[in-house]
Amino acid sequence: MDIKTIEDVALLARLNLTPDEISGLRGDLENILAYADQLSALNTEGVQPLAHPGDIVNALREDEVVGSLDRAVLQRNSPKSDDGFYLVPAVLGEAKLTQE
Amino acid sequence: MVKSKDYDLIVGLEVHVQLQTQSKLFCGCCTSFGAQPNTQTCPVCTGMPGALPVLNRRALQLAIRTGLALNCDIATFTKWDRKNYFYPDLPKGYQVSQFDLPVCGAGYLAISDPSSRLESKPIRLIRAHLEEDAGKSLHDEAGGLSDTRIDLNRAGTPLLEIVSEPDIRSPLEAKAFLSELKLLLGYLGVSDCNMQEGSLRVDANVNLHVLNDDQLSVATPIVEVKNLNSFRAVERAVTYEAERQWKLWQQDKLTIDQRPKQTRGWNDAEQVTVPQREKEESADYRYFPDPDLVPIVLTADEISEYRADLCELPSEIRLRLQKDYEVSAYDSDVMVNQGRECVQYFEAVAKKTNQGKLAANWIQQHVLQVINDSDCEIEEFPVNVDRLSSLIEKVHAGELDNSRAKDVFQAMLTDPSPLEQVIKALGIENVADDELETICRELLEQNPQIVTDYQGGKKQAIGSLIGQAKKKNPNANPGRVRELLIQIIENT
Numbered sequence: 001m002d003i004k005t006i007e008d009v010a011l012l013a014r015l016n017l018t019p020d021e022i023s024g025l026r027g028d029l030e031n032i033l034a035y036a037d038q039l040s041a042l043n044t045e046g047v048q049p050l051a052h053p054g055d056i057v058n059a060l061r062e063d064e065v066v067g068s069l070d071r072a073v074l075q076r077n078s079p080k081s082d083d084g085f086y087l088v089p090a091v092l093g094e095a096k097l098t099q100e
Numbered sequence: 101m102v103k104s105k106d107y108d109l110i111v112g113l114e115v116h117v118q119l120q121t122q123s124k125l126f127c128g129c130c131t132s133f134g135a136q137p138n139t140q141t142c143p144v145c146t147g148m149p150g151a152l153p154v155l156n157r158r159a160l161q162l163a164i165r166t167g168l169a170l171n172c173d174i175a176t177f178t179k180w181d182r183k184n185y186f187y188p189d190l191p192k193g194y195q196v197s198q199f200d201l202p203v204c205g206a207g208y209l210a211i212s213d214p215s216s217r218l219e220s221k222p223i224r225l226i227r228a229h230l231e232e233d234a235g236k237s238l239h240d241e242a243g244g245l246s247d248t249r250i251d252l253n254r255a256g257t258p259l260l261e262i263v264s265e266p267d268i269r270s271p272l273e274a275k276a277f278l279s280e281l282k283l284l285l286g287y288l289g290v291s292d293c294n295m296q297e298g299s300l301r302v303d304a305n306v307n308l309h310v311l312n313d314d315q316l317s318v319a320t321p322i323v324e325v326k327n328l329n330s331f332r333a334v335e336r337a338v339t340y341e342a343e344r345q346w347k348l349w350q351q352d353k354l355t356i357d358q359r360p361k362q363t364r365g366w367n368d369a370e371q372v373t374v375p376q377r378e379k380e381e382s383a384d385y386r387y388f389p390d391p392d393l394v395p396i397v398l399t400a401d402e403i404s405e406y407r408a409d410l411c412e413l414p415s416e417i418r419l420r421l422q423k424d425y426e427v428s429a430y431d432s433d434v435m436v437n438q439g440r441e442c443v444q445y446f447e448a449v450a451k452k453t454n455q456g457k458l459a460a461n462w463i464q465q466h467v468l469q470v471i472n473d474s475d476c477e478i479e480e481f482p483v484n485v486d487r488l489s490s491l492i493e494k495v496h497a498g499e500l501d502n503s504r505a506k507d508v509f510q511a512m513l514t515d516p517s518p519l520e521q522v523i524k525a526l527g528i529e530n531v532a533d534d535e536l537e538t539i540c541r542e543l544l545e546q547n548p549q550i551v552t553d554y555q556g557g558k559k560q561a562i563g564s565l566i567g568q569a570k571k572k573n574p575n576a577n578p579g580r581v582r583e584l585l586i587q588i589i590e591n592t
């Protein structure tokens with residue numbers, strides 16, 4: 001696995017990795033991939049792709065409003081909130097256009 | 101505008117429609133617009149660990165209904181996938197969407213081609229899938245506030261994303277497609293399509309087909325213009341992009357495979373598209389099946405039942421009105437495009453009076469004019485079905501001429517009394533035949549030239565006498581006056 005791939009994955013996961021951490025992770029990730037790769041050894045000819053491991057389908061609920069959770073309770077999970085809003089560090093630039 | 105000799109404009113649209121449900125797609129939080137921030141959220145739609153989403157039956161039904169009305173193949177097996185990206189208004193770090201097995205497959209929507217008004221052109225659809233909306237980020241650029249404020253009330257609201265093939269060839273066609281789609285969704289009761297409230301949002305994929313130096317047709321790179329939230333914005337952004345891309349092509353001669361798809365935004369204030377900063381990894385959403393949500397299986401019988409339950413669609417009503425009431429294609433189009441309520445109003449009047457054409461004329465020329473100018477709904481229009489019907493009956497019976505009928509109609513807008521009273525209040529009464537005859541004889545004596553002209557074959561010469569008769573008595577019925585004038589001339 002090359003360094004570039006690890007950097008790409010780290011970016012996707014929003015991880016700021018040092019060069020040391022990247023080289024450590026390289027071995028770990030290669031082990032993980034090799035472990036998962038054992039599955040490729042199986043003969044899957046004629047096996048239907050599985051969309052979900054369970055047997056259940058069509059789990060549906062009626063379109064009814066049930067009470068939401070109290071805002072104050074939920075916002076205890078947030079480091080910063082004000083006037084009912086969650087506050088996050090400014091996301092300007094492209095953000096301005098992707099949301100109204 | 102599009103100079104067809106220089107290039108062909110190629111447009112595909114992605115339309116996000118908010119489905120009219122009471123509760124969110126995967127939880128019971130209310131979907132109503134305008135509540136206090138973060139008062140319509142729960143552990144499911146704020147992405148708390150361990151929360152279990154369950155699909156809203158109505159959202160699925162509305163998606164299937166829309167798919168059928170759009171002539172889509174409905175999937176007998178459909179599933180849920182996670183589209184992974186980080187953004188503060190997406191609390192789970194992924195959006196639940198449908199990747200490879202959408203609920204609605206290929207279909208089409210016929211639009212009337214704006215260049216030849218009523219000729220139909222199908223715009224093919226690639227697919228339509230269900231997904232959840234994100235929350236809202238409120239950025240404070242002007243105030244210098246460092247934080248962005250997040251409201252998650254909208255997070256988890258059901259959306260249907262409808263994706264067209266690049267079959268649209270002009271800004272006008274783009275607008276026609278959206279108008280027809282909006283109309284259809286309204287008839288289906290699927291969405292209110294309120295663009296101010298973000299119930300309908302559009303992304304446009306735009307590029308050009310041009311001739312290269314070897315006179316071969318090539319495609320220019322695709323540009324996606326995001327988040328257009330009015331039909332006018334779509335029309336203008338597409339027009340702007342066509343011109344911008346044409347200029348760019350003349351300079352750089354880059355083709356579709358020489359440059360990746362770019363994302364731009366529409367700046368409404370400046371009427372330009374502007375490049376959006378690309379997230380480096382934006383193309384990599386790492387879709388995978390959502391293990392928390394089970395697949396949906398639909399039998400062919402169930403799909404047939406949905407099809408049987410479908411209401412009459414605008415395209416069908418347009419044809420039926422022409423057939424059943426002998427109204428013109430144009431009149432039928434105008435009334436259907438006005439909405440279901442207008443069609444019901446028309447049909448009630450047409451049935452009551454047995455005068456489809458006359459009813460269509462009155463609605464098209466008078467009723468809709470008032471309604472569209474005053475922003476009033478047809479259900480609360482002061483001249484209701486019964487009142488318009490009685491007026492039309494009088495016109496048809498020849499008891500009111502057109503210009504007097506218009507006066508009566510105007511008066512009815514503010515005077516709720518019965519028709520007879522409104523007519524009386526305007527001083528309109530039938531003039532007895534002998535009185536009309538006296539007027540006609542007088543006029544003919546005063547205008548011997550007209551009599552001569554008429555007898556010489558210039559039948560239209562008596563037209564001016566009808567006007568004069570109306571001056572002598574405003575209640576004189578022009579039709580009857582004409583009859584009497586002819587009668588008198590021919591019997592002398």
Ligand SMILES: [Zn+2]
Nearest residue numbers: 127129142145
């Ligand atoms: Zn919720």
